Amino acid sequence: MEASLPLFFAAVIGFGHAFEADHLVAVGSIVSKRDRLLLAIKDGIYWGLGHTSTIFLIGLVMIIGQATFLNDYFGYFEAGVGLMLILLGLYRLYKYRHHKAELDHLIDGHDHHHLAYGVGLIHGLAGSGAMVLLVMTEVKGSFNSLLYLLIFGLGSIAGMLVAAGIFSLPFSKKLSGKRGLKLALIMTSSILCIGYGLYIMSENLI
Template sequence: METSVPLLFAAMVGFTHAFEADHLLAVSSMVTRRNSIKSSLKDGIYWGLGHSSTILAIGLLMIVAKVAIAEATFGYFEATVGLMLILLGTHRIWKTWKHEQHHHKAHQEEAPHHHRLAYGVGLVHGLAGSGTLVLLVMTELKSSLQGIVYLLIFGLGSIAGMLLASGVFSLPFSQKFTNARQIRGALTLASSLFCIVLGCKVMWENLRGL
């Protein structure tokens, strides 16, 4: 019973984890490229898969292979996430300035390779907080198998959470809700600027003490 309780909460913790500020700003930056909720939902799924892949990989290294990762390394991981947020926001502003999202070809984003960005962002995002999560699992669960199962369930929860978040955040950018270029552009600029600001904050907090 003692080991089953953490497993029961794994999905819920993963679900709420998807709604952290840096995750939401990253997904908001990505869904501004979309003109349909369906495409945005796919971005959410791919983000969750990438996020879960990284956490599972680090979990396998630390729990199964018993690889010790220095605490400072996770600080660099967090800083990498900050850099990614800055790049996402900057790139989105540049694309908005070029008005590429208003051309016909820019709306044809259903091809699978366009979701690689979401998967890649998820991979990098999985670095943030992965060490703390895995160490917590190692402390609470004595069995390596239970630890890996926890991380898998956590991953499923985060996929579900980001699926919901991407759907909600895509609404203001959907053509059904926002046909005015000025409004769409203003929303895109706002989300991109917030992304850059948070990225700078994350980098500063994690690099100043290293």
């Protein structure tokens, strides 16, 4: 194993990776519908699980199967993430437009996290190629390479757990009286999703 990229630092790098802008705007929009910290944290965990699932799967294909043909498609994968962000933002704006008079309809108190997991799956496509290629270059052996990706994934789960918890605080029941603030944050997070999604698509398709 190269000393420049020890497995020891994989989790730290993964933790920092969770705080990339496209990840934060998406999860910020998702947790804006939560009024309980625990549910938001679970959203962060499920996002991380989805993100890790995709990166590890692509890693298996590229490291074990030596499938370098995927390199030609990563730009489209990135654009797909941009489209997902746009749709996520539009969905939240739709909910805002039709239920802003009744804040309770904008809050989801159910313990299901399929949206967060699905968003994480798609997010794993963005940048996964560069990550896998870096690991293949710097880490010796297929086993160590896949182990690095798993540890990296655990770090990203921990990072998004923290980020989701922080983002959920303005929507907590303790701030239930701050209706105007909650609505403003929902709209802001939705617009950020759309704007950043458009930026990602333009960077990868134009």
